Amino acid sequence: EAQVTQNPRYLITVTGKKLTVTCSQNMNHEYMSWYRQDPGLGLRQIYYSMNVEVTDKGDVPEGYKVSRKEKRNFPLILESPSPNQTSLYFCASSFRGAQSAYGYTFGSGTRLTVV
Amino acid sequence: RKEVEQDPGPFNVPEGATVAFNCTYSNSASQSFFWYRQDCRKEPKLLMSVYSSGNEDGRFTAQLNRASQYISLLIRDSKLSDSATYLCVVSQTGANNLFFGTGTRLTVIP
Numbered sequence: 001e002a003q004v005t006q007n008p009r010y011l012i013t014v015t016g017k018k019l020t021v022t023c024s025q026n027m028n029h030e031y032m033s034w035y036r037q038d039p040g041l042g043l044r045q046i047y048y049s050m051n052v053e054v055t056d057k058g059d060v061p062e063g064y065k066v067s068r069k070e071k072r073n074f075p076l077i078l079e080s081p082s083p084n085q086t087s088l089y090f091c092a093s094s095f096r097g098a099q100s101a102y103g104y105t106f107g108s109g110t111r112l113t114v115v
Numbered sequence: 116r117k118e119v120e121q122d123p124g125p126f127n128v129p130e131g132a133t134v135a136f137n138c139t140y141s142n143s144a145s146q147s148f149f150w151y152r153q154d155c156r157k158e159p160k161l162l163m164s165v166y167s168s169g170n171e172d173g174r175f176t177a178q179l180n181r182a183s184q185y186i187s188l189l190i191r192d193s194k195l196s197d198s199a200t201y202l203c204v205v206s207q208t209g210a211n212n213l214f215f216g217t218g219t220r221l222t223v224i225p
Contacts, residue, residue: 033211042202043159043213045212045213048211050211102161103151104213106159106160108157109157
Protein backbone atom coordinates (compact mmCIF):
# COMPACT_ATOMS: atom_id res chain seq x y z
CA GLU A 1 0.00 0.00 0.00
CA ALA A 2 1.28 3.42 -0.99
CA GLN A 3 1.70 5.46 2.14
CA VAL A 4 3.59 7.97 4.23
CA THR A 5 4.44 6.66 7.67
CA GLN A 6 5.12 8.97 10.60
CA ASN A 7 6.23 8.05 14.06
CA PRO A 8 5.36 8.55 16.80
CA ARG A 9 1.65 9.38 16.58
CA TYR A 10 1.67 11.06 19.99
CA LEU A 11 4.54 12.53 21.95
CA ILE A 12 4.73 14.46 25.20
CA THR A 13 8.13 15.85 26.04
CA VAL A 14 9.79 18.47 28.19
CA THR A 15 11.29 21.75 27.12
CA GLY A 16 14.81 21.38 25.78
CA LYS A 17 14.85 17.62 25.27
CA LYS A 18 15.88 16.86 21.71
CA LEU A 19 13.48 14.76 19.70
CA THR A 20 13.08 13.38 16.21
CA VAL A 21 9.88 12.64 14.34
CA THR A 22 10.43 10.12 11.58
CA CYS A 23 8.77 10.12 8.17
CA SER A 24 9.07 7.48 5.48
CA GLN A 25 7.33 7.08 2.12
CA ASN A 26 7.22 4.04 -0.15
CA MET A 27 6.14 5.74 -3.38
CA ASN A 28 9.57 6.77 -4.63
CA HIS A 29 8.50 10.43 -4.42
CA GLU A 30 11.23 12.98 -4.84
CA TYR A 31 9.42 15.76 -2.99
CA MET A 32 8.78 15.64 0.74
CA SER A 33 7.64 18.30 3.16
CA TRP A 34 6.79 18.94 6.79
CA TYR A 35 3.79 20.97 7.95
CA ARG A 36 2.43 21.98 11.31
CA GLN A 37 -1.24 22.58 11.90
CA ASP A 38 -2.50 24.97 14.55
CA PRO A 39 -6.05 26.13 15.27
CA GLY A 40 -6.95 29.24 13.29
CA LEU A 41 -3.69 29.13 11.33
CA GLY A 42 -4.14 26.13 9.09
CA LEU A 43 -1.24 24.08 7.80
CA ARG A 44 2.05 25.91 7.50
CA GLN A 45 5.15 24.55 5.81
CA ILE A 46 8.22 24.03 7.99
CA TYR A 47 10.77 22.54 5.57
CA TYR A 48 10.71 20.78 2.26
CA SER A 49 13.03 18.63 0.19
CA MET A 50 13.14 18.34 -3.58
CA ASN A 51 15.44 15.33 -3.54
CA VAL A 52 18.19 13.58 -1.60
CA GLU A 53 20.48 16.09 0.10
CA VAL A 54 18.32 19.01 -1.15
CA THR A 55 16.34 20.75 1.57
CA ASP A 56 15.02 24.26 2.04
CA LYS A 57 13.09 26.35 4.52
CA GLY A 58 9.38 26.77 4.39
CA ASP A 59 7.36 29.48 6.11
CA VAL A 60 8.04 28.56 9.74
CA PRO A 61 11.47 26.85 9.96
CA GLU A 62 12.70 28.36 13.23
CA GLY A 63 13.49 25.74 15.85
CA TYR A 64 13.46 22.82 13.40
CA LYS A 65 15.99 20.87 11.38
CA VAL A 66 15.58 18.25 8.70
CA SER A 67 17.77 15.89 6.73
CA ARG A 68 17.30 13.90 3.53
CA LYS A 69 19.99 11.27 3.31
CA GLU A 70 17.76 8.73 1.58
CA LYS A 71 14.92 9.29 -0.82
CA ARG A 72 12.33 7.55 1.35
CA ASN A 73 13.11 9.21 4.70
CA PHE A 74 12.71 12.82 5.83
CA PRO A 75 13.02 13.15 9.63
CA LEU A 76 12.07 16.31 11.50
CA ILE A 77 14.41 17.23 14.34
CA LEU A 78 13.65 19.55 17.23
CA GLU A 79 17.00 20.23 18.88
CA SER A 80 15.55 22.12 21.87
CA PRO A 81 11.76 21.94 21.86
CA SER A 82 9.76 24.78 23.39
CA PRO A 83 6.08 24.97 24.35
CA ASN A 84 5.27 27.05 21.25
CA GLN A 85 6.17 23.99 19.17
CA THR A 86 3.22 22.13 20.63
CA SER A 87 1.26 21.31 17.50
CA LEU A 88 0.00 18.67 15.09
CA TYR A 89 2.70 17.79 12.58
CA PHE A 90 2.23 16.25 9.16
CA CYS A 91 4.76 14.85 6.76
CA ALA A 92 3.77 14.83 3.10
CA SER A 93 5.21 13.58 -0.15
CA SER A 94 4.47 14.21 -3.79
CA PHE A 95 5.63 13.00 -7.18
CA ARG A 96 6.19 16.48 -8.57
CA GLY A 97 6.06 18.86 -5.66
CA ALA A 98 3.46 21.53 -5.11
CA GLN A 99 2.40 21.66 -8.75
CA SER A 100 1.37 18.05 -8.98
CA ALA A 101 -2.24 17.53 -9.93
CA TYR A 102 -2.10 14.40 -7.81
CA GLY A 103 -1.58 16.51 -4.72
CA TYR A 104 0.23 15.44 -1.63
CA THR A 105 0.02 12.21 0.31
CA PHE A 106 0.09 12.96 4.00
CA GLY A 107 1.21 10.88 6.92
CA SER A 108 -1.21 10.23 9.78
CA GLY A 109 0.21 13.05 11.85
CA THR A 110 2.19 13.44 15.06
CA ARG A 111 0.58 15.26 17.95
CA LEU A 112 3.41 16.84 19.92
CA THR A 113 3.04 18.43 23.34
CA VAL A 114 5.99 20.26 24.88
CA VAL A 115 5.63 21.01 28.58
CA ARG B 116 -3.19 39.13 4.49
CA LYS B 117 -3.62 35.37 4.37
CA GLU B 118 -2.85 33.58 1.13
CA VAL B 119 -6.12 31.66 1.29
CA GLU B 120 -9.26 32.60 3.19
CA GLN B 121 -12.26 30.43 3.91
CA ASP B 122 -15.43 30.78 5.91
CA PRO B 123 -14.79 28.48 8.89
CA GLY B 124 -18.45 27.56 9.22
CA PRO B 125 -19.73 25.39 10.69
CA PHE B 126 -22.18 24.43 8.00
CA ASN B 127 -24.87 22.12 9.38
CA VAL B 128 -27.01 20.65 6.62
CA PRO B 129 -29.54 17.82 6.42
CA GLU B 130 -28.86 14.69 4.45
CA GLY B 131 -29.62 15.16 0.80
CA ALA B 132 -29.01 18.89 0.83
CA THR B 133 -26.76 20.77 -1.54
CA VAL B 134 -24.05 22.85 0.07
CA ALA B 135 -21.45 25.19 -1.40
CA PHE B 136 -18.18 26.49 -0.01
CA ASN B 137 -16.14 29.35 -1.36
CA CYS B 138 -12.62 30.46 -0.74
CA THR B 139 -10.56 33.39 -1.96
CA TYR B 140 -6.87 33.57 -2.65
CA SER B 141 -4.69 36.66 -2.56
CA ASN B 142 -1.91 35.93 -5.05
CA SER B 143 -2.93 36.40 -8.67
CA ALA B 144 0.07 34.26 -9.69
CA SER B 145 -1.57 31.20 -8.15
CA GLN B 146 -1.72 28.42 -10.71
CA SER B 147 -2.67 25.20 -8.96
CA PHE B 148 -5.83 24.76 -6.94
CA PHE B 149 -7.14 21.93 -4.85
CA TRP B 150 -9.78 20.90 -2.36
CA TYR B 151 -8.66 18.61 0.43
CA ARG B 152 -10.82 16.87 2.98
CA GLN B 153 -9.74 16.44 6.59
CA ASP B 154 -11.60 14.28 9.07
CA CYS B 155 -11.29 15.06 12.76
CA ARG B 156 -7.73 14.40 14.00
CA LYS B 157 -6.80 12.78 10.69
CA GLU B 158 -4.53 13.77 7.85
CA PRO B 159 -5.74 15.87 4.91
CA LYS B 160 -6.63 13.88 1.81
CA LEU B 161 -6.92 15.20 -1.71
CA LEU B 162 -10.56 15.51 -2.73
CA MET B 163 -10.03 17.01 -6.15
CA SER B 164 -7.88 19.32 -8.19
CA VAL B 165 -9.62 22.39 -9.56
CA TYR B 166 -9.27 23.25 -13.23
CA SER B 167 -9.98 26.52 -15.00
CA SER B 168 -12.93 25.07 -16.87
CA GLY B 169 -14.40 23.61 -13.71
CA ASN B 170 -14.60 19.92 -13.01
CA GLU B 171 -16.91 17.39 -11.51
CA ASP B 172 -16.34 14.17 -9.62
CA GLY B 173 -19.57 12.42 -8.78
CA ARG B 174 -21.49 14.61 -6.34
CA PHE B 175 -18.67 17.14 -6.11
CA THR B 176 -18.19 20.08 -8.45
CA ALA B 177 -15.30 22.53 -8.26
CA GLN B 178 -15.16 25.90 -9.98
CA LEU B 179 -12.40 28.45 -10.38
CA ASN B 180 -12.90 32.15 -11.03
CA ARG B 181 -9.51 33.65 -11.79
CA ALA B 182 -10.82 37.18 -12.32
CA SER B 183 -12.30 37.27 -8.83
CA GLN B 184 -9.69 34.95 -7.35
CA TYR B 185 -12.07 32.54 -5.76
CA ILE B 186 -12.64 28.82 -5.80
CA SER B 187 -15.83 27.00 -4.99
CA LEU B 188 -16.86 23.49 -4.05
CA LEU B 189 -20.41 22.26 -4.47
CA ILE B 190 -21.58 19.07 -2.81
CA ARG B 191 -24.88 17.66 -3.99
CA ASP B 192 -27.04 15.10 -2.20
CA SER B 193 -25.00 15.36 1.02
CA LYS B 194 -24.24 12.13 2.87
CA LEU B 195 -23.47 11.67 6.54
CA SER B 196 -20.01 10.55 5.46
CA ASP B 197 -19.37 13.98 3.92
CA SER B 198 -19.06 15.44 7.43
CA ALA B 199 -15.50 16.77 7.59
CA THR B 200 -13.44 19.91 7.25
CA TYR B 201 -12.80 21.02 3.68
CA LEU B 202 -9.51 22.75 2.98
CA CYS B 203 -8.99 25.11 0.07
CA VAL B 204 -5.41 24.91 -1.21
CA VAL B 205 -3.44 26.93 -3.76
CA SER B 206 0.06 27.01 -5.15
CA GLN B 207 1.99 29.44 -7.30
CA THR B 208 3.96 28.55 -10.41
CA GLY B 209 7.42 27.36 -9.49
CA ALA B 210 6.63 27.41 -5.80
CA ASN B 211 7.48 24.50 -3.56
CA ASN B 212 4.70 25.09 -1.13
CA LEU B 213 0.99 24.59 -0.93
CA PHE B 214 -0.94 27.31 0.88
CA PHE B 215 -3.81 25.95 2.93
CA GLY B 216 -6.92 27.72 4.06
CA THR B 217 -7.99 27.11 7.64
CA GLY B 218 -10.87 24.99 6.44
CA THR B 219 -14.65 24.98 6.42
CA ARG B 220 -16.34 22.55 8.72
CA LEU B 221 -19.33 20.63 7.40
CA THR B 222 -21.70 18.52 9.47
CA VAL B 223 -24.39 16.55 7.66
CA ILE B 224 -27.32 15.83 9.96
CA PRO B 225 -29.56 12.74 9.65
